[in-house]
Amino acid sequence: MAEQKRYRSIIDVHVILERGGEILLLERRGTGYCDGMLHLPSGHLDDGEPVTHGAAREAFEEVGVRIDPDALRLAAVVHHRQHPDLARIGFFFAASRWKGEPYNAEPHKCGKLLWTDPAILPSNTIDYTAAGIRAYLTGAPLTLHGWDGT
Template sequence: MKQRYQVTVDVHVILERADQVLLCLREGTGYRDGWYCLPSGHLEAGETVFDCAVREAQEEVGVAIDPRDLRPATVVHHLSPEGHPRIGVFFAASRWYGEPVNAEPAKCASLTWAPLKELPDNTVPYTAAGIELYLSEVGVGVHGWPELATT
C-alpha cells in the first residue's frame, strides 16, 4: 500500500506599512542564515492557520494581531532545492498592536522595513515568491517545481 503524501505547512505574515514590508534577517538557524524572510513558522497540531499567523507574529516580532485583521494573501506549493515539498499560507496585515521588535535574537540578526516591490537580493526565494504572488493577486501558485514553476 502506498504511503499517503504528507507535506509541511508553513504560515507567513506580510506586515505592511505603506509600501514597505517587515523582514527578519535569519541568523543561528542553520537554514538560509544571512537571508531575509517574513515572520513565519510551522503549523502546529490543533492550530488553525490563523492561530499560527497570530502566534508567529507575536513570537518573532512581538506584535499582536487580531485574526480578523489577517487578509489571505496567497498559497504557495513549494519544493525546496533538497526535494522537500511544503505548503506556504501567506497572510497580509496592515494593522497590529505594538511596535515590531526582534523578539527572537537567537534566530534573527535584525528586522528591516523594505520596499514591498524591491526586496533585498538576499530574500529567501520561497518568501520572495509568496510576496510576488501576493502583489500579482495570484491566489495559489507554485515555486521550485522544475516543470511547473511559475515564479
C-alpha cells in the same frame, strides 16, 4: 492489500506586515538554514492549529506584535518544493493592523528587522519568501515554486 501511505506536507504560515507601502523582513541568524538571508515573520503550523492562529502566533513570537487572527487577509498560497523528497505549503497572510511595535523578539534567530518596498526586494531575500511576496503583489492566489523549474 497494503494500505497506501498518504502524502503529507509541511504547512508554513507567513505574515506580511504592511506599513506605509513597506513590509517587514527579518534577517535569519544562528539557525543553520539560510542564515544572513531575509524572510517574513513565519514558521510551521502546530498540530490542530488553524492557519490564521498559527500566523498570528508566529508574528507574536518573532516580532512581538499581536494580531487578531480574523484581521489577517489571505494573500497567497505557495506550494514550494524544497528538494525532491520535501515539499511545503505556505500560507501568506497580510496584516495592516496589529498591537505593539515590531521588535526583534528572537535575537538568537534574527539579526535585524528591515522595512522594505515589496516591489524591490533585497537580493538576499529567500526565494520561497520572494515567491510569496510576488504572488501577494500580483494577486496570484496560488503559486508553484521549485517544481519543474518554477
